[in-house]
Amino acid sequence: MDFSQLQSISDICLLVQDLDRSVVFYTEKLGFTVTRRTEGFAAFNSRSVSLVVWQTNHVPDEPRAPSLTPALREEHKACLSVKLPSAAEVDALYAGLSERGIPFTRPPADYPWGARCCYFTDPDHYMWEIYSDIPAG
Template sequence: MDFSQLQSISDICLLVQNLDRSIVFYTEKLGFTVTRRTEGFAAFNSQSINLVVWESTHVPDEPRTPSLPPTTREEHRACLSVKLHSGAAVDALYEGLAARGIPFKRPPADYPWGARCCYFSDPDNYLWEIYSDA
C-alpha cells in the first residue's frame, strides 16, 4: 500500500523562530486554544487537523542550530488553506480577522481557478489562504 493511503494527514507542524510570539499570534489573532505545551512545542485545537508549532531549535533528532534562516517577506515555505462554504463566508472571516490586526495581502478576490480567496502571513511568514469554491 502506498504511504499516501495508510492514514490521513493528522498534523501540520510549523517550525517557528519564537514559540511565544507564535502562540500569541495563533491564540489572540486567530482564536486557537493551546491544547498542549512543552518546552519549544505547542499544539492547538482545530476542527479537522492538529496545528502544531515547534521552535526550530527544539525539533527532536535534528542537529541543534541557532534557528532557521529568516525568510524575506516575499518568500514562503508553505501555504495552509482553510476552505469555507461560500464567498460571503470568506468576506466575513476576512473582515473579522482584519479587525484583529491580521495583515492581509489584499481584500478577498475572485481568482481564475474558480475560487474566492484572501491571503495573510503569520509571524514566521507561513502563508495562509482562506477560500471558497465558486
C-alpha cells in the same frame, strides 16, 4: 501500500523562531486553543488536523534546526488553506480577522481557478489562504 494511503494527515507542524510570539498570534489573533504546551512546543485545537508550532531549536534529532531562518515574504515555502462554504463567509472572516490586526496581503478577490481567496502571513511568514469555491462563469 502507498504512504499516501496509510492514514490521513494528522498534524501540520510549523517551525517557528519564537514560540511565545506564535502562541500569542494563534490564540489571540486566530482564536485557536492550546491543547498541549511544553518547552519549545505547542499544539492547538483544530477541527480536523492538529496545528503544531515547534521552536526551531527544540526540534528533536534535527541538527540544522537552530540555523533555520524564517522565509522572507517573497519566499513562502508552504501555504495552509482553510476552505469555507461560501464567498460571503470568506468576506466576513476577512473583515473579522482584519479587525484583529491580521496582516492580509489584499482584500478577498475572485481568481481564475474558481475560488474567492484572501491571504495573510503569520509572524514567521507562513502563508495562510482563506477560500471558497465559486461557480464557474
